[in-house]
Amino acid sequence: MPDDKSDRSPWYWLLLVPVVIPLMTFLYNADEPRLLGFPLFYWLQIAYIALGVATTTLVYRMTRRRP
Amino acid sequence: MSLHMTEIVIFTVLFVAVSGMGFVAARWRRPTDLASLHEWGLGGRNFGSWITWFLIGGDLYTAYTFVAVPALLFGAGAAGFFAVPYTVITYPIVFLVMIRLWSVSHVHRLVTPADFVRARFGSPTLALLVAITGIVATMPYIALQLIGIEAVLKTMGVAGSGLLSDLPLIVAFVILAAYTYRSGLRAPALIAFVKDILIYLVILVAIIYIPARLGGWGAVFDGAQAKFAATPAPNDGILLNANNQLQYVTLALGSALALFLYPHSVTGVLASRNRDVIKRNMSALPAYSLLLALIALLGYMAISAGVKPIGKDVNTVVPQLFDQMFPDWFAGIAFAAVGIGALVPAAIMSIAAANLFTRNIYREYVNRTPTDAQEANVSKVTSLVVKIGAVLFILLIDPQFSIDLQLIGGVMILQTLPSVALGLFTRWFHRAGLIAGWAAGMGGGLLMLYGITNPATNHAHFGGSAFPLANLGLDTKITVYAGFLALLLNLLVAVIGTLVARAAKAPDGADATRPGDYTADEGDPRVRDVDLSGAT
Numbered sequence: 299m300p301d302d303k304s305d306r307s308p309w310y311w312l313l314l315v316p317v318v319i320p321l322m323t324f325l326y327n328a329d330e331p332r333l334l335g336f337p338l339f340y341w342l343q344i345a346y347i348a349l350g351v352a353t354t355t356l357v358y359r360m361t362r363r364r365p
Numbered sequence: 366m367s368l369h370m371t372e373i374v375i376f377t378v379l380f381v382a383v384s385g386m387g388f389v390a391a392r393w394r395r396p397t398d399l400a401s402l403h404e405w406g407l408g409g410r411n412f413g414s415w416i417t418w419f420l421i422g423g424d425l426y427t428a429y430t431f432v433a434v435p436a437l438l439f440g441a442g443a444a445g446f447f448a449v450p451y452t453v454i455t456y457p458i459v460f461l462v463m464i465r466l467w468s469v470s471h472v473h474r475l476v477t478p479a480d481f482v483r484a485r486f487g488s489p490t491l492a493l494l495v496a497i498t499g500i501v502a503t504m505p506y507i508a509l510q511l512i513g514i515e516a517v518l519k520t521m522g523v524a525g526s527g528l529l530s531d532l533p534l535i536v537a538f539v540i541l542a543a544y545t546y547r548s549g550l551r552a553p554a555l556i557a558f559v560k561d562i563l564i565y566l567v568i569l570v571a572i573i574y575i576p577a578r579l580g581g582w583g584a585v586f587d588g589a590q591a592k593f594a595a596t597p598a599p600n601d602g603i604l605l606n607a608n609n610q611l612q613y614v615t616l617a618l619g620s621a622l623a624l625f626l627y628p629h630s631v632t633g634v635l636a637s638r639n640r641d642v643i644k645r646n647m648s649a650l651p652a653y654s655l656l657l658a659l660i661a662l663l664g665y666m667a668i669s670a671g672v673k674p675i676g677k678d679v680n681t682v683v684p685q686l687f688d689q690m691f692p693d694w695f696a697g698i699a700f701a702a703v704g705i706g707a708l709v710p711a712a713i714m715s716i717a718a719a720n721l722f723t724r725n726i727y728r729e730y731v732n733r734t735p736t737d738a739q740e741a742n743v744s745k746v747t748s749l750v751v752k753i754g755a756v757l758f759i760l761l762i763d764p765q766f767s768i769d770l771q772l773i774g775g776v777m778i779l780q781t782l783p784s785v786a787l788g789l790f791t792r793w794f795h796r797a798g799l800i801a802g803w804a805a806g807m808g809g810g811l812l813m814l815y816g817i818t819n820p821a822t823n824h825a826h827f828g829g830s831a832f833p834l835a836n837l838g839l840d841t842k843i844t845v846y847a848g849f850l851a852l853l854l855n856l857l858v859a860v861i862g863t864l865v866a867r868a869a870k871a872p873d874g875a876d877a878t879r880p881g882d883y884t885a886d887e888g889d890p891r892v893r894d895v896d897l898s899g900a901t
Contacts, residue, residue: 305461305884313457320450321618323610329603335582339604343449344658347651350453354460354648362641 309360316350369521372688375697376521376704380537383559383705387544387552412636414645416554420713421633421646423557425624426452426653428513428707429506431564431660433768436679438664439672442593442601444609446661447617452654455621456647463625463647464640465789465883471635471892472882477717478631478785479725485788487874488796489729494803495781496725499628502774503718506627507755509771510707510714511538512680515759517700519675520684531760537704538711542752545712546745550636553712560709563702565656567687571666571699572659575690579669585662588669598821603665608842612831615846623779623848626786628717629710639887711752719748769827773814776830776848780806783859789883796874798862806855813847 319325326342333341412420430448437445466481475481478499483492511534518533544552576582586603593601600609624630637643660683667686675681687699723744728735735743758766784799816836819828831844866873885892 305465310461313460316457317454320453321614323605323614327605327610332583335576335584335586337586337603339443340446340586340658340662343446343453344655346450346453347654347658350456350654351648351651354456354644354651357460358641358644358648361644 307361309357312353312357316346316353319349320346369523369688369693371693372521372697372700373523375694376517376700379563379698379701380540380704383556383701383708384540384544386555386559387540387548387708389555412554412642413638414642414649417633417637417642417646418649419557419561420550420554420636421630422650422653423553423560423706423709424629424633424713425650425710426657427506427510427710428703429509429710430657431703431706432513432516432680432683433509434657434661435664435667435683438589438661439667439674439682440601440664440679441598442589442603443605444600444613445664446658447613447620448661449654449658450613451617451620451624452657453651454617455624456650458621459625459786460644460647462786462789463634463643466631467634467637467640467643468885468892469789469878469882472885473878476632476635477628477721477724478626478781479721482781482784482788483725483729484877485792486784486794486796486799487876488800491784491796491800491803492725493729494800495784496721498777498781498803498807499721500718502778503628503714504751504754505758505768505770505774506629507711507714507718507751508758509768510711511755511759512768513707514704516678516680517684517703519678519681520688521700534759535756537708538752538756541708541711542749545715545748545752550632550713550716553709553716554636556705556712557709560702560705563698564706567695567699567702568656568659570691570695571663571687575663575666575670575686578690579666585665585669589665592668609831609844612844612846615849616830619779619846619849619852620775622782622786622852623775626778626781628721629714632713632717632720641886711755715748715751715755716744718751719744722747769824772830773811773827776810776814776851777807779848779852780810780855782852783856792876793863794859795863795866795871797866797871798859798864801862802855802857802859805858806851809854810847810851813850817847 320343326339328339329337331338336344434445434448437448439445466478469475469481469484473480473484475484477496479492479496482495483489486492514537515534523533576585579585579588590603593603600606605613625634634643637646663683663686667682670686670689672682672685672689674685684700684703687696691699723740727743728740732739780803783794783802787794813832813836814830815826817828817830817832818825822828830847832847832850833844834841882891
C-alpha cells in the first residue's frame with residue numbers, strides 16, 4: 299500500500315485551541331459571575347471540557363480516512 | 366463495627382461478584398490461546414471503541430484520583446482543581462502522538478514505549494533507561510490504588526492497626542493478582558464496565574443529593590471559602606492567587622504530557638483495533654473529566670458538611686462524607702465503586718510494568734530468543750511480583766511515602782518524553798543526546814524535588830511538586846511544577862548533546878522504522894495482528 303496517508307492536515311492545528319485556552323488562568327480566575335452557585339473558576343473550566351470534546355470530534359471527522 | 370454492617374455486606378457482595386467476572390474474562394471474546402504475551406498482555410489487540418473507552422477510562426481515572434483529588438480541594442482549595450484542565454488538555458495534545466504510536470507498534474509488533482525507542486534509535490541503553498523509568502514510576506502508582514481501598518476500609522472500621530486489620534487489603538489484592546494472572550488484560554476491560562456504572566451512579570446521586578442537603582452549590586463554595594479565609598496558609602482559597610497560578614498551569618501541562626508516557630496508558634491505547642478507535646476515544650474520554658470535576662468538588666462538600674478525616678489521613682474525607690450523608694446501603698455501593706475502581710488500574714499497571722520487564726530487560730539481557738509461551742510466563746510472574754511488592758509497600762512503609770514516590774514518578778516519567786513522544790515525529794535527536802538529556806532531567810528533577818519543603822506535612826525534603834523560584838535565587842514567591850523545569854532542562858541538554866555528537870561524528874543508531882510505518886492502519890498488509898503460533 300502506498301504511503302499516501304500522511305498525518306499532515308491543517309485541521310490538526312485546531313487542536314491547539316483546547317490546549318492553550320484552559321492554560322490561560324486570567325480567563326477564569328474569578329468568583330463572579332456565578333452560574334447555578336458555581337464560581338466562574340469552576341463552571342468555566344468545566345465548560346472547557348465541552349470545548350475539548352467539540353474540537354477533537356471536529357478534527358476526527360475532518361481527518362477520517364474511511365468516509 | 367456493627368454500625369457499618371450494611372455497608373460491609375454490600376461492599377463485600379459487590380466486590381466478590383465483580384472479582385468473579387475477572388475469572389470468567391479469560392473466556393470472553395473467543396481467545397483461542399492465552400499463552401502468548403500479545404494475547405495475555407494486550408488482550409488480543411482488537412478492542413473496539415466502547416471497550417477501549419471503558420478500559421482507558423478505568424485506567425487513567427483511578428480510584429486514587431477519585432479519593433485524592435477531592436482531598437486536595439479539601440486541603441488547599443482551587444490549586445487542587447488542576448486535575449480538570451490537566452485531563453482536558455491531555456487528549457488534544459496526544460491525539461496525533463497516540464495514533465502514530467499505534468501504527469508503528471502494529472507494524473513492528475511493539476508492546477511497550479521502550480520497544481519503540483529501541484527500534485527508533487537503535488540504542489539498547491536508551492531503551493533500558495526508558496523501561497526502568499517506566500517500571501519505577503508505575504510501582505508507587507499501583508501502591509496508591511491500595512490507598513484508595515484502604516481509605517474505604519478505614520471508614521467502614523475494618524482497617525485500623527494490628528496485623529489482622531490488614532487482612533481485608535491482602536485478600537483484595539490476592540483476588541486481583543489471581544484474576545490478572547489468569548485472564549490478562551481481558552479481566553480489567555470487563556470489570557471496567559461495572560466499575561464505571563457504579564461510579565457514575567454514585568456521583569450523579571452525590572452531586573444532586575449532597576448539595577441539596579447542604580443548602581445548594583452556592584453555600585458549598587461559600588462554606589469552603591470561609592474555611593480557607595480562616596486558615597493562616599497563604600496559598601489556599603477557592604481561587605488562585607498571584608503566586609500559584611504558574612504552578613497551576615505548569616502542573617496541568619506537565620501532568621498532561623506525562624499521562625500518556627506511563628506504560629499503562631500505552632497498553633490501553635495499543636489494545637484498540639485501529640486508529641479511528643483511538644481518535645474517537647480522544648473525543649469521548651473527556652466525559653470522565655466531567656465526572657472528575659464533579660468528584661473534585663466533593664472536597665468542598667466535605668468542608669461544608671463538617672467532615673473530619675480519620676486521623677491525619679485526608680484521603681478518608683470522601684468515604685467519610687459518603688458515610689455521613691448517604692443511607693448505609695448506598696454508602697456500601699459507593700465504597701464498592703471505589704474499591705472496584707482500584708482494581709482496574711492496578712491490574713493494567715502491573716501488566717504494563719511486567720511487559721516492560723519481559724520485553725526490555727528479560728529479552729534484551731537474559732534470554733534473547735524466548736518462545737511466546739516463555740515470554741507470556743515471565744510477564745505473568747513479573748506482574749505477580751509487582752503486585753506483591755505494592756502490597757508490601759503499603760503494609761510496611763508509611764503510605765505518605767508512596768504518595769511522595771508517585772509524585773517523584775510523575776517527574777521521572779516526563780523525562781522519557783523526548784525519546785518516546787518526540788521520537789514519533791522526528792529522528793533528529795542523537796541517541797547520545799537523548800541519554801544525556803534523560804540524565805540531566807532526572808538529576809535536575811530529583812534535586813529540585815529534594816529541595817522542596819512542606820511544613821504542613823512535616824517534610825524537610827520531597828514536600829511537594831511546587832518548586833519555589835526563590836530556590837534559584839530569584840526574588841519572588843512564584844512556584845513552578847518541578848517536572849516541567851526538569852523537562853526543559855532535559856530538552857536543552859538533548860539538543861546540545863545531539864549537536865555535539867553530530868560534530869564529533871559519533872555513530873548514530875540504526876532506525877528500524879520507515880516514515881510510512883507511522884501512518885499505517887488496520888487493513889494495511891504491514892499492520893500485523895496477534896500471531897499466536899510464531900515467535901516474534
